[in-house]
Amino acid sequence: MPAATESVAVGMPVEVGDIPRELKKLNAEDSGRTRASLINLAVYSEAPDSLGKNTAIISEITEDHACRAIVIAAAPTAKESRVEAWISAHCHVSRAGSKQVCSEQLSFSIEGERCGLLPNIVFAQLDSDLPLYLWWQEEFRAPMDPQLWAWVDRVIYDSQTWRDFDEQMQLVETAQQEARQRIVLCDLNWIRLVQLRLAVAQFFDHRAAHHHLEEIKTVAIEHAPGFRSTALLLVGWLAAQLGWERDRGNRRSLGFRRKREEDDDWQITISLREKEGEPVNSCEMKTDKAGFKIVHKPGADLLGVSFGRIEGRHMDQVLPAGKNAPVALVQEELRRGGPHNVYLRAVAQVRDLL
């Protein structure tokens, strides 16, 4: 891709060694601007057109989350070895409306053998003392560079695009161990479920509704093609949090059981169905006496939520649905944070099925 075209989208071309000086000049251009940064957000992609796309994404993210963005477009298989760099600033009017708040973006196109210099490039450009979030848009490949991972505080990925969940997870876990620090794993496939999980959870906030949790007998989830893993994470979450045990008789089985003190094991039937639409079109849970349903109509930004007793009162509600776009998912992750321990427990329940 010609550098001239890229520079329009990603900013001013600079020599890699001149970046600090050029950034200083950029910031000094307009005294009415305020530079802000709460994190270093490094984005790594090997897609051919990623630089422009990720620049657009960063522009949106920085509206709510001031950061120093380091956008890397890598082409490890390119014959030629080279590194090109650009700098730019994403400026937005602050909430108070009184000033322009700017986040810096450093963009790199790295080709051929120079891709091995990734940690070197990233480390040199970090805004000191701020945490490093690494958004890895590719599948992970062995060997994982321990030098890079030792610096990462949160790694963001989307397991929905992974071909082999277990293999990828093993790589991440290895990197985590070698890094000798707690890297928080932020799976956008899990973030995709936040609003749905909130909608499910709120059914059972009142203590008088807690008993329903112990009486769930069926869970039916309808998901879009390609989002079976999203639906499985939802099942994993319910199982992990409600103490269900996998029926391991059949390795690919989706059966769960719940141990109850007062009677025999309680079987829970899970059914997943594929249908065009949103990642999770609907989730319905039933006990013998009540039903809980969440519907996400295609394209809607609200969830239709209903609870009803069999032959009894019905209640409806609308709740925010969240969006499936990468920028919305990353914004949600940045807004919520947290250690994602529940995610790890959910994964453990269904890892072999993912």
Place this chain on the structure above:
Amino acid sequence: MSDKQLPNPLREGLSSKAVPQPCAIVIFGATGDLTHRKLIPALYNIAADGEMPPAVAVIGFARRPKTDEEFRAEMAEATRNFSRQTVRDEVWQHFAQSLFYHQSEFADEEGYRKLAERLDRLDQESGTRGNRLFYFAASPEQFETIVENLNKAGLNKAREGSWARVILEKPFGTDLASARHLNQIVQRSFKEDQTYRIDHFLGKETAQNILVLRFANAIFEPLWNTRYIDHVQITAAETLGVENRAGYYEGAGALRDMVQNHLLQLFCLVGMEPPTDLGADSIRDEKVKVVRSLRPFSQDEVGTFVVRGQYAAGAINGQPVTAYREEKGVDPKSQTETFVALRMLVDNWRWSEVPIYVRVGKRLPKSGTEISIHFKKAPSVLFNRESQAIEQNVLVIRIQPDEGISLRMQAKVPGTSFRIESVKMDFHYGTSFGKASPEAYERLLLDAMAGDATLFARRDEVEQAWAFVDTIEEAWAEKENAPKLCTYPAGSWGPEEADELMARDKRSWRRL
């Protein structure tokens, strides 16, 4: 068994605070300004953000005849005018289904009996589970009537497993005696743990951040005492005049309107000891100790340490404005203060002999509320010799507008000479965090639905604050030798006497 003992396992990792419960919210004074401008827009925003419990019914209680549909239409318009986010028809339509109107005089017992029946029906139809939140948005003179009638209708008591709570809007009385009387009235029917006294300053993000700043950062707390702090200033400045509140303001004045509640509450957050935990009573236990430690003024001291002022004609932003006494609804001989400056001392180990200067006023040149912590100067050696004395370090917590925190420190001016200047490290909420904070009322309504009273004033806090303020009011009310009411031109920073109050201590007010 409490909710805390039986958490919803599906909430883990999703919510870091207590979760609001299904309930019926009854607003007394449903046709008033507060309901239109704040309460219904806040409830709508809670619903739009997906924070509303699955079953909530909002019942407007007022005397004007109105149908549910008329009430919903009025509230739709109010929400469109005053909501912080654009109203979405789909969300509004759904929210509006939970809005109801109940017509009754406050003094009509039958109206409350019918309200009780209606609430029971809503429990069945809407699943509000017998939980009741009574919001007193009416004037305080009506509180006694409302409370007594709620009591007679049995609405102050919740069924087994449910709750009944009451939210009181300020003013909580006009002095200690009336505050005690009001509290006694309320507590004849509602226990203290059912009573939520709202002070919207405590719902502001920056007010909540004071505790985080102090107790989540290790660097400030060791310096937060008489050994390192020279003095504290709290300023609440408004460019606005009395507007359409003359009826209330004439009887209240700046001391009762702002100092007794908002500013003392803010100072409590700055002055309190670390609580044992983040529970409502742990925090409020520490806050009340601060108010209890305020050194009361003798009558003579009021004249020395308290300045009261009233604005005369002047100009704001280049526009001429009239004097307070010429405002609509104001007595032409009014003695009501629109400005107060005072110097307080806190008699405890941490704050011993550290003056706390408070100033509040209307028609000042600029609007802003902030707390500034002025640290003691560096020793008079090296860079701080008499000949080139340098400024103090100042930590400023800006409550509104442009919420944030700044720290003033000294730096060498680049060059061959050794010149030192003050520089400011500045943190702005709006710059670092792009997302708009919820309105204070949203946070406080959610907390009341969740049973979290941390950001509400407790009875003893309110009464102690009145006890402190009453000594000032009593001195002002003396027929002989009462401290004078100073005047200041609108658009100035208050009367000269306020500057003299500081100058006597060789200090000056911070420039906002």
